[in-house]
Amino acid sequence: MATFEQGSVSITVDEDGFMMEPEAWNEDVANALATTEGVNDLTEDHWKVVNYLRDYYLQFGVAPMIRKLCKQTGFQLKEIYELFPSGPAKGACKVAGLPKPTGCV
Amino acid sequence: MKQPNSVKDMGKNPGEPLAQINQYEQIPLPPPFDKIDEEPEFAQLSDAAREKYVVLDDTIAVNIEKPKTKEEEDKLVNGFLSGLEKLFSVDDNWTFLQPFEMSMEHCAKCHTCSDACPIFQESGENELYRPVYRSEILRRIYFKYVKKASPSLHGDIDLNWETVARLIELSYRCNLCRRCAQTCPIGADNALLSREIRKIASMEMGIVPKEIHDDGSVLQLRVGSSTGMTPMIVKDNIEFIDEDTAERTGITIETPFDKVGADILLIHNAGEIMAWPENPGAFATVFEAAGLSWTLSSDAIGYDGINYGVWYDDVQFARVAVRHAAIAKKLGVRKIVLGECGHAHKALTVIADKVLTGDLNIPRESSMVTLRDIIRSGVLKLDKSRNDFPVTLHDPCNLVRLMGIVSPQREIIDAVVPEGRFREMAPHGVENYCCGGGSGFAIMSGHNFKDWRHRMTGRRKFRQILNAFQDESMDPSHMKYVCAPCSNCKGQIRDIITYYDAFEKAGIYYGGLVELIVNAMVDVKPGFIDWEWH
Numbered sequence: 071m072a073t074f075e076q077g078s079v080s081i082t083v084d085e086d087g088f089m090m091e092p093e094a095w096n097e098d099v100a101n102a103l104a105t106t107e108g109v110n111d112l113t114e115d116h117w118k119v120v121n122y123l124r125d126y127y128l129q130f131g132v133a134p135m136i137r138k139l140c141k142q143t144g145f146q147l148k149e150i151y152e153l154f155p156s157g158p159a160k161g162a163c164k165v166a167g168l169p170k171p172t173g174c175v
Numbered sequence: 176m177k178q179p180n181s182v183k184d185m186g187k188n189p190g191e192p193l194a195q196i197n198q199y200e201q202i203p204l205p206p207p208f209d210k211i212d213e214e215p216e217f218a219q220l221s222d223a224a225r226e227k228y229v230v231l232d233d234t235i236a237v238n239i240e241k242p243k244t245k246e247e248e249d250k251l252v253n254g255f256l257s258g259l260e261k262l263f264s265v266d267d268n269w270t271f272l273q274p275f276e277m278s279m280e281h282c283a284k285c286h287t288c289s290d291a292c293p294i295f296q297e298s299g300e301n302e303l304y305r306p307v308y309r310s311e312i313l314r315r316i317y318f319k320y321v322k323k324a325s326p327s328l329h330g331d332i333d334l335n336w337e338t339v340a341r342l343i344e345l346s347y348r349c350n351l352c353r354r355c356a357q358t359c360p361i362g363a364d365n366a367l368l369s370r371e372i373r374k375i376a377s378m379e380m381g382i383v384p385k386e387i388h389d390d391g392s393v394l395q396l397r398v399g400s401s402t403g404m405t406p407m408i409v410k411d412n413i414e415f416i417d418e419d420t421a422e423r424t425g426i427t428i429e430t431p432f433d434k435v436g437a438d439i440l441l442i443h444n445a446g447e448i449m450a451w452p453e454n455p456g457a458f459a460t461v462f463e464a465a466g467l468s469w470t471l472s473s474d475a476i477g478y479d480g481i482n483y484g485v486w487y488d489d490v491q492f493a494r495v496a497v498r499h500a501a502i503a504k505k506l507g508v509r510k511i512v513l514g515e516c517g518h519a520h521k522a523l524t525v526i527a528d529k530v531l532t533g534d535l536n537i538p539r540e541s542s543m544v545t546l547r548d549i550i551r552s553g554v555l556k557l558d559k560s561r562n563d564f565p566v567t568l569h570d571p572c573n574l575v576r577l578m579g580i581v582s583p584q585r586e587i588i589d590a591v592v593p594e595g596r597f598r599e600m601a602p603h604g605v606e607n608y609c610c611g612g613g614s615g616f617a618i619m620s621g622h623n624f625k626d627w628r629h630r631m632t633g634r635r636k637f638r639q640i641l642n643a644f645q646d647e648s649m650d651p652s653h654m655k656y657v658c659a660p661c662s663n664c665k666g667q668i669r670d671i672i673t674y675y676d677a678f679e680k681a682g683i684y685y686g687g688l689v690e691l692i693v694n695a696m697v698d699v700k701p702g703f704i705d706w707e708w709h
Contacts, residue, residue: 174446
């Protein structure tokens with residue numbers, strides 16, 4: 071566990087930089103976390119992915135299947151990797167403030 | 176290369192690593208990954224982590240905080256000793272007493288196992304990772320402190336907190352692949368000793384990596400799956416998979432849930448549903464085409480075959496195993512079939528014999544056998560030419576070395592892959608090497624553990640994969656398929672392909688076995704395997 075600080079943002083994160091308290095998420099947090107993923111500017115496409123993940127997580131308490139994410143946002147997995155270089159689970163979920171995925175995934 | 180000189184080093188200099196690997200001294204990989212200076216840089220442990228946690232080597236798996244008081248130091252030592260004593264009691268060690276006692280009492284120190292251990296070999300034979308280094312410490316503690324035998328007979332050791340903490344950390348530098356046990360002339364199982372050290376740590380001391388306990392078996396017992404999926408979400412996801420699979424195959428399927436009186440309860444590793452949905456989709460397609468009477472369960476735990484307890488804790492193991500059997504009993508199925516998950520096979524088909532008695536002792540079968548029988552029946556119309564690409568096969572340790580399931584998967588490949596396209600790894604079958612993700616490693620990634628895993632455990636498998644394809648073009652447009660019929664192995668192979676960028680650089684792709692069957696089915700739209708990276 072560690073504290074991640076950037077500008078006005080100060081959040082608790084695990085060893086991989088995932089939020090420990092996902093309820094503390096907001097757009098400023100997303101922008102700050104994005105920089106740790108090599109994304110300095112969150113575009114409309116980034117937000118489409120982040121918002122879908124966020125909405126799904128708030129509704130179901132777990133991350134969506136990756137294929138569901140692709141179908142619902144209309145992005146191919148390749149495009150999601152272009153948006154978030156470390157991929158949907160580790161990159162996009164982190165920016166959306168979801169905890170680190172668990173189990174054999 | 177830094178390495179310990181003797182087992183007594185475990186108890187000295189607690190802030191200092193006992194072993195360190197220089198990545199540039201490792202055995203180079205085959206082409207096109209043979210330039211060792213072009214490999215990714217090994218991420219170093221942070222100073223803060225070294226300060227806070229017990230240090231063993233280049234990484235940390237367990238996060239054992241350094242004790243701050245004499246009481247905390249004593250707690251580590253006394254907890255370990257009391258747990259060790261219990262391992263020799265028939266009431267406390269109802270799972271492994273016999274092989275454990277045999278392995279503790281009988282080791283001739285012949286070091287035959289050292290040549291068999293892929294971690295020891297990939298480390299450049301660093302003494303810390305020698306299979307008997309770990310075992311020798313445990314044996315000396317046992318003889319001196321439990322049996323009260325003279326140290327002049329069995330070797331001396333000082334039991335202090337540093338030794339205990341490091342020994343627990345060291346038990347998570349072993350994949351539990353059991354190549355050592357396989358090769359031992361007298362049948363001592365050094366991997367079991369690693370596993371039993373983990374058991375003392377978990378069951379007596381409450382020390383365990385969070386990925387396999389808090390976020391693993393505890394989460395599974397609480398919500399139904401270590402992925403976090405509740406029964407409602409799993410049903411929703413399977414419905415999505417049915418639709419998605421139908422789009423890809425052109426065949427409508429509806430996965431049955433909770434069908435009382437079905438012949439088969441199929442239990443997947445739930446990770447397949449989340450991360451590799453084509454696998455449950457392919458199972459449903461094949462089972463339906465074969466006209467099997469089968470069902471999934473939507474009862475909590477009944478849709479997730481994982482049982483992480485096999486790696487570290489007998490009670491967590493038993494809780495999950497009994498639940499799996501009770502769900503099968505409730506449905507009145509004739510047998511449980513386990514999907515493509517190695518440790519689920521070990522848990523439910525082998526170790527669960529210790530806890531499933533009476534009418535809970537429902538027959539359990541490997542899906543390798545179920546799928547082989549479907550192929551043999553001739554009910555599927557197959558066109559091998561649809562799998563006209565190079566294929567190699569990874570043998571999951573728990574399916575193959577432990578259970579001896581060697582030929583069914585090969586018989587299937589023979590039926591669905593054109594002649595000359597399949598090539599074995601060397602070695603293969605019961606002498607295979609672990610994917611590197613065994614015993615929980617595939618899901619452990621705290622600090623720089625992932626880098627350590629790629630460097631020390633996954634590297635041997637990657638070497639085998641590259642060697643298997645050496646007669647093929649390594650051009651990335653020439654796609655090559657690594658068939659790994661186990662979710663844990665698939666996750667590890669995905670990670671190592673990503674680490675070395677081997678999909679982009681060399682066209683190395685991976686997937687399960689049942690996908691190859693569906694890809695060859697004449698009634699299915701061509702191109703079920705889409706070569707999309709995922």
